[in-house]
């Protein structure tokens with residue numbers, strides 16, 4: 439039985455990945471500084487460790503064949519724009535220590551989760567953006583703070599392969615969303631924030647939208663994400679690879695779909711003073727299709743329907759809205 443470590447196993451993608459790998463028959467150790475928030479872990483072993491600290495990384499990687507390193511101090515645009523020093527400090531320490539601990543403990547494969555935030559700002563100034571392909575990463579002009587750290591750690595993965603023969607895999611996620619993700623408190627991303635706002639609004643009521651709603655993104659559902667992670671880990675591709683959807687939508691279109699899932703209509707109050715990130719961003723999946731022979735397939739309508747229903751249920755559970763039936767829009 440292959441013994442794998444998932445770091446960040448108390449977080450959104452890590453928690454789903456643990457479930458996926460256990461179902462696939464792996465023995466899984468989960469590590470995080472916190473327990474999963476919304477349901478119990480299915481990991482065979484779960485340890486609370488601070489992976490900024492070197493001894494904790496050595497402890498986490500003992501007796502492990504393969505590492506999926508997802509731990510990171512991160513959040514939506516509102517969080518990473520205002521916590522650049524902490525984000526770079528924590529994530530450099532986690533990734534540098536985890537790579538070296540994996541090497542010393544004889545780990546065979548190391549998976550690093552990078553981000554579309556590494557792509558240059560100068561390619562993302564228009565809402566009608568050209569989809570970003572992997573080679574577009576250089577000349578570098580990544581998102582300040584979070585994006586620079588991800589790019590640095592991508593390079594370090596490459597050097598651990600070149601200098602030590604550690605098999606590294608690097609994925610660049612484009613906006614992963616789904617149930618069991620943070621939906622409130624400042625670290626949430628746009629799909630979860632919009633689901634929460636629409637769920638809390640009356641039919642015909644008003645929600646606040648960050649920016650003018652014309653900024654564009656692509657969004658990838660969590661079930662496609664964990665499958666893509668596993669496929670990339672099993673592949674022989676050592677260069678960074680996009681993992682996302684290539685369906686470009688405006689934030690307004692995202693809200694339209696959530697309205698459909700909610701069975702209500704809301705008015706939109708645009709706040710141009712709030713952080714919006716780049717103007718437009720999409721994933722070019724040409725290399726993904728070639729390398730994995732596969733690409734994400736779950737529609738935004740289906741994925742947002744699932745996500746909306748889960749967030750609505752959470753808001754009911756916590757008493758923030760009365761128990762009302764939710765109409766499916768899909």
Ligand SMILES: NC(=O)c1ccc[n+]([C@@H]2O[C@H](COP(=O)([O-])OP(=O)(O)OC[C@H]3O[C@@H](n4cnc5c(N)ncnc54)[C@H](O)[C@@H]3O)[C@@H](O)[C@H]2O)c1
Nearest residue numbers: 446448449450451470471488489509510551553611613614
């Ligand atoms: N969700 C996305 O759309 C997205 C996009 C691009 C990249 N990523 C990357 O994917 C990975 C997982 O993201 P997520 O969305 O699940 O985020 P998340 O915040 O839900 O999960 C990250 C986890 O890392 C843990 N962590 C932070 N500091 C730690 C420390 N010092 N020691 C141990 N654990 C620590 C957190 O407690 C959290 O549970 C991250 O590396 C993130 O940068 C995510």
